[in-house]
Ligand SMILES: [Ca+2]
């Protein structure tokens with residue numbers, strides 16, 4: 001885990017938080033469920049396509065690079081630090 005990656009992740013988290021704020025009809029958890037259309041508990045790249053910001057940030061949020069966003073990885077995106 002490089003410092004450069006951490007900085008990038010912070011910027012990504014900030015952008016994502018702003019995006020969530022602008023679509024505040026969803027809580028973080030509701031948004032995750034809404035995006036997880038096959039309800040397997042993970043957001044795949046195909047599922048992320050429906051959300052512009054998530055789609056953009058997918059690779060930076062997929063910390064373990066398994067090709068899916070887990071709830072933990074998703075929640076990191078909403079931390080404002
Ligand atoms: Ca899914």
Ligand SMILES: [Ca+2]
Nearest residue numbers: 062064066068
């Ligand atoms: Ca992952």
